Amino acid sequence: METGKNQLKNMSLFALTWPIFIEIFLHMLMGNADTLMLSQYSDNSVAAVGVANQILYLIIVMFGFVATGTVILVAQYLGAEKEADAGSVSIVSLFANLIFGIILSIVLLVFTTPILKMMDIPEELMAEASSYLKIVGGFAFVQALIMTASSILRSYGYTKDAMYITIGMNILNVIGNYVFIFGPFGIPILGVEGVAISTTVSRLIGFIVILIVLVKRAPNALPIRNIVRPLQHFKDLLKIGIPSAGEHLSYNGSQMVITIFIASLGTEDLTTRVYAQNIMMFIFLFAMAISQGTQIMIGHMIGAGKISEAYDRCLKSLNIAIVISLGAAIVFSCFSKPLFSIFTDNPSIISLGSVLILITIILEPGRSINLVVINSLRAAGDVKFPVYIGILSMWGVSVTLAYLLGITFGLGLVGIWIAFCADEWLRGILMLFRWRSRIWVDKAFVKVSA
Template structure:
């Protein structure tokens, strides 16, 4: 058992998370890069499919957020007796959610395609990708919870090594199904989906083995009958608002994506290529935010709020330095970077302009990543979602329509609206952190 307290080095804990998240993003981006050699239509189709999947799969955050908060605080308070009940709730909820989402997307996918204004030529490939994924939706459902549990125990290196294995399997699978070596059939986007499912299934099996063998996790039927009403309510009250903020973000992004679809396939493809690049600008900050949140949960459970506050400020400072440095590098080399994905001059010019605006998006986003995750670990789950809903829809989504569609500024207008949202929320969260309104909201009693 790894001991986590105020002496835990947040950077050391963040490094494996950074590598893991990097490889997860590479796994998604390898799909895009390999597909770009296959066809731009395939890129846009998988981009739409992933936008839909990411939007609905965000509901898994209800359980993973509640699980992370409860497990870290109970471990910090040295109260391990109820952990198996928490695990039972988390796995049970996610399996049920996976089944419901799979049925919803299978029967209503064409209606969803129309709602997000997807170009007609993308329907076939998008459906092919989705239908393979939906049959195995329980895999990311169980994977999400298992990963949160391992990280809550401080086992960030385990998930890192699993990400390496997943990435290698995914690359090999993509090569086989996209390019058909040795006379094998070329399956296109359907093959990319199969490769993704197989690689994640491998990681899930290993992860479950570790949890059962080394952490003695035992989920039995009796746990569901022994659950107290108070624990279930606590789980739901933590999970719903904690997931509400990222869910609101994903749904607002889906609405914005539908606006981009109206601008044509070139705009969609540009958005996808730029998004791949900007992910790398805040990757280290995302890892620091997750590591910080794990340690904060343990500190709050142990009744050490001042230590949690100092740690969060330190993590924020590291994040600002790293992210701004990366953003400036990406601005300097913006055209060669876009050229990695395409030779289309229109996409390169549009993408280069977007990267100039994106530095403001990233500056606001790092404040939100670090501070909001710390608030959630401390049990302060309602404030971020209230502000998030107001800003994401009132500033980002509405602003994207006004600037991008109504006034005709296109992708640049949409990016300006997203920057305004991130910066506004970042300022509000920083003020709350400094004032200390997040204190006193822990879920366990300290004795």
């Protein structure tokens, strides 16, 4: 059987990235399926799930610190032809995220109401948001396992398998949503609660399938009886993962605060933000897929000591990401009103949402720089710098400007979107300077064998 190292050795960026693109697209589609199908049920239900998901996104970021470390370490070890160490990292990361996931799931179950009250959620949304958060959050550990297992599979080069599994999860989720929202054949209509059940069950089945495929495709990826240096690998996962998660944690934390600002504007603005972000996800997924494919390739290159190739790969990927995301933003802006009409017939939401998508044309190139360059820096082992800059910019620029422009100056969501643009561009420019400086060259966690 072909090892993960050989599987990825001759793959182009396109060959590696297009399955990742489809996988991310389908993950987003799963969330949008919930939103779209619930929009036929109630706009308030959409807002309730939107707030609950904002909290769940923060929890997913917490799981991401292990998954991120896994991608980088496995890629570097495979590039350095140290397959035993790559397998040990995989099994250690799965076990670590299982424990971490169970702890956070318990926290969400026990503190559901206090967390939602902290978000200043409107009273009419509390019951549905609480129901969704308890069910999906209570099984959040399943998502932790999915993220880790998918990261391992992709690092070995099997991006198509991860894509096919995600397709299956989406099909199961949509079927479950239909059953519980529309109640065919006399089945009870459960609304938000049903959507939560459908999401959870599809994820559980998805993880089981990923595990089976991983064992079949890369039998050396999970060496349960022959773990090499587990403590050292765990330490390395923390060294990479915690700073990387810090950047994501800072972003999602700032978004939670901004969600509180938006909640003070009213349920309609909150719903508009949910719809706008759902549409925007399909714009930046191009850059996201390219950044993840680039991260895997650069990790292998760094492990193999191919520094110049890694440097050029990042810049080439960046140019592609900027062009594609800018083009996508323009196209989506031209069709923004019909797109919003899919979700709602409220003219105020459609009008305001269309303005937000127009502003997104300015925002997306900056976001593309962040996605590609930050993932490249992480792949090279330079994980702390993005965190420091991220915290300063997200809170000093994004949150501060969002409050000043959106609340103090009364520009509402338009002012908040302008704040997002300023944050993305400032961080993007600083990250690009960092990559061009080549400071990251000596920061690899895995050294090439003599």
